[in-house]
Every structure is written in structure tokens, then in C-alpha cells.
Amino acid sequence: VNCRLDRRDDCQVEERYVRAVNGTVVELDRPxxxxxxxxxxxxxLPAEHCAAHPELCHKTQVRAEVGLLTRNIQVKGSNFEDGSGPPGxxxxxxxxxHAxxxxxxxVEFHWMGQAFQMGxxxxHVHLTGLNPASKVVGCSLHRTFQRGITVHGTHQALIQDNVLYNHMSHGYFIEDGNEHDNVFERNLGxxxxxSFSMLNSDQTPATxxxxxPSNYFRNNHAAGSASFGFWFDTLPEAEHAxxxxxxxxTAHSNGDTGVWIDVVDSRQDCLAPDDWTVSVPFRDSDAISRPVHTGAPECGGQPRV
Structure with missing residues (x-):
């Protein structure tokens, strides 16, 4: 909880350079x-319970998370934490x-995102609709000032085998709530x-x-969040999807809860349509008004079994 973005802290997350790899032996630059x-x-669980329900009684594998941050292709922003840059x-x-x-x-991304600017x-995969050609695979993002990978108004994108480390606010981010059939697989956060400058929920962020809920999350790991690992902060119009x-x-070592589910009440055959759009009009006088939905699902059927 007391970890810092600049790593001037006593957190037990450690960064090292790999000097050599020999089979299963990895040599680091320092201990x-x-x-x-x-x-x-x-x-x-009691033995009789395991005998009746063996699927609940597998051994638990406890492992420290390890992520490779460097890539041959690098994209870096500017960082003026020492005050040497222009004001602001x-x-x-x-x-x-990407529209x-x-x-x-x-690809490696470092010093990315803007801490005080929405969007x-x-x-940021931005309002691309049905887009199975979009993918972010095998990338690393570290020391980011706002979020990591955002899927916004986009469906069927692939987010796979990425490492997101040491970032401000929600990390893997489904933005509006109409997004569906995106695949998040084997990602580490x-x-x-x-963050106290973005959404209210960023004050209790989730990796x-x-x-x-109409997306696919398989074999992902979330560790060391200030609050939540996985948070189903479901949009009201999507709670029956x-x-x-x-x-x-896997979620562990998080400040609050590993998996937090607000409202997920799936109904039979309640699918998110591709033409469902969400717009948020801005007004100069009163910040953000209520989102406007077009084509949102209306599902009042039976609960899904």
C-alpha cells in the first residue's frame, strides 16, 4: 500500500538486470x-469433503510474480520528476x-500516460467497434502515469501475454461498459x-x-495493487449481460481484495449488441453529465444457470 511510483520506498518488489541465463539458472546483477x-x-478442507468434491482440493501453488520489463523495441515518454522540465x-x-x-x-512502453488528462x-484502443484485428501481445508497460492498456468502445480485441508494472490508477481498463468479447489472457499486473485526479474509483484502483462481464479473462495475474486485483465494477446497463x-x-498481495464483484446478474441470452454506443456529453458549467446510451441491451429474462 505504501509503494511509490518512483520506487523510493521499502516495498518488497525488486528490480534487477539479468546478466546471464544457463538452463534454469538465472544470474542477476546483484543479490x-x-x-x-x-x-x-x-x-x-476436511478429507471427506475432498473425497466428495476433489475439484475443490487441488494443491495451491504459491509463487512470487516475475515479469520481464525490457524489449528490443522501446517507446519512451519524458519524465521530469526532478523539476527540470517546463512547468506542469x-x-x-x-x-x-488508435481509432x-x-x-x-x-514492445516496451516506459513513462507513458498523462496523470491529469482524461483519455x-x-x-488506448478508442471506439473502433467490432475489431478482431486489434491486439496487444507480449508488451511491457512500466512506470506509467495513468493506466496501462485501455479497451474503449471496442469488441473482440486480444490483450495477451503483457506485463504491466508500477502504474497509476486502474491498469487493464475496460472503459465505458459496452465493450464485449475481448480476450484478456496470460497478462501480469x-x-x-x-490516483486522486481521475475517476473516483481510481482512489481504490484495480489492476x-x-x-x-461479457469478456474473457483467462490465466491473468494481479499482485500488489493498492486496493483490488480484479474489480467487476459493472455498468448498470451491463449487469444482466x-x-x-x-x-x-490469480490475485494476491493486494491492499484490499483479490476479486471484488459489485453486481453481475447474468440473464439467459442477454448479449451486448455491436451497435451499443455510450456517449458522455461535457458541459462547461457542471463537469460531466449522465452518459447517453444507444442500443443498450434490455434483458429482463430468467437468471442464467
Whole structure:
């Protein structure tokens, strides 16, 4: 909880350079300071319960998370934490917004995002609609000033095998709540920091912030968030949408809760339509008015079994 973006802290997350790899032996540039756990724990359920429900009694694998931050291709913004830049330039990193197709594979992003500007995220797939060609695969994002990977008004994108580390506010971010059938698979998120300049919910951030359950989350890891690992902060218009998949995800060492579900009440055959749009009009006098929905699902059927 007391970790800092500039890493001037006593948190037990450690950064090291890899000097050599020999089989299963990794040589670091200097020794680790803290003990990082790797263990296999037996289930804490009675033997008769395990006999009746063996699927609930697998051994628990406890492992410290390890993420590779460097890539051969690098995109870096500016960082003037020492005050050497122009006034207002602190935490004002680069951002990439795509209104058609985004395709990034094995790229490193550093000092990205703008801390006080809505919509200025490191990687932002923005209002592209049905877009299975969009993908962010094998990338690393670290020391970002606002979020990590944002899927906004986009469906069927692939977010896979990425590392997001040491970032402000929600990390893997489904923005409006109409987004559906996107795949988040084998992603790692670590050290999610609070932000007091964006959404109210960013004061209790989640590494994975989920506004619509009609997406796929498989084999992701969330560790070291100031508050939540995975947060289903479901948009009211999406709370009856069909839950697609949330399977084999791991959350640990978070400040509040690993998996937090506000309201997910899936109804049979309640699917998010591709033409569902959400617009948020801005007014000079009173900040943000209520979002306007077009084509939102209206599902009053039976609860999904």
C-alpha cells in the first residue's frame, strides 16, 4: 500500500538486470534483498469433503510474480520528476490512441500516460467497434502515469501475454461498459497505485477494472495493487449481460481484495449488441453529465444457470 511510483520506498518488489541465463539458472546483477516465496500448499478442507468434491482440493501453488520489463523495441515518454522540465510537465508522458486498428507485439512502453488528462492513456484502443484485428501481445508497460492498456468502445480485441508494472490508477481498463468479447489472457499486473485526479474509483484502483462481464479473462495475474486485483465494477446497463469467462486467474498481495464483484446478474441470452454506443456529453458549467446510451441491451429474462 505504501509503494511509490518512483520506487523510493521499502516495498518488497525488486528490480534487477539479468546478466546471464544457463538452463534454469538465472544470474542477476546483484543479490535480492527479500525472500520471495515459492511453495505448494495442501488444501485446508476436511478429507471427506475432498473425497466428495476433489475439484475443490487441488494443491495451491504459491509463487512470487516475475515479469520481464525490457524489449528490443522501446517507446519512451519524458519524465521530469526532478523539476527540470517546463512547468506542469511532471507525470506528463506519451500516449498512443488508435481509432481504427491497434497492433503491438513485444514492445516496451516506459513513462507513458498523462496523470491529469482524461483519455490520455499509454495504449488506448478508442471506439473502433467490432475489431478482431486489434491486439496487444507480449508488451511491457512500466512506470506509467495513468493506466496501462485501455479497451474503449471496442469488441473482440486480444490483450495477451503483457506485463504491466508500477502504474497509476486502474491498469487493464475496460472503459465505458459496452465493450464485449475481448480476450484478456496470460497478462501480469503489479503495483497498481492510487490516483486522486481521475475517476473516483481510481482512489481504490484495480489492476483489472471490468465494466462488462461479457469478456474473457483467462490465466491473468494481479499482485500488489493498492486496493483490488480484479474489480467487476459493472455498468448498470451491463449487469444482466452474459458472463463469458473468468477462469484460472490469480490475485494476491493486494491492499484490499483479490476479486471484488459489485453486481453481475447474468440473464439467459442477454448479449451486448455491436451497435451499443455510450456517449458522455461535457458541459462547461457542471463537469460531466449522465452518459447517453444507444442500443443498450434490455434483458429482463430468467437468471442464467
Amino acid at each position: 535480492l534483498v527479500y525472500r520471495h516465496v515459492a511453495a505448494e500448499l495442501d488444501p485446508h 510537465s511532471e507525470a506528463f508522458g506519451a500516449h498512443l490512441m 481504427e486498428r491497434a497492433q503491438y507485439t513485444y 490520455r492513456y499509454p495504449l 503489479m503495483m497498481t497505485h492510487r 483489472f477494472w471490468i465494466r462488462n 452474459v458472463q463469458k469467462q473468468f477462469e484460472n486467474n
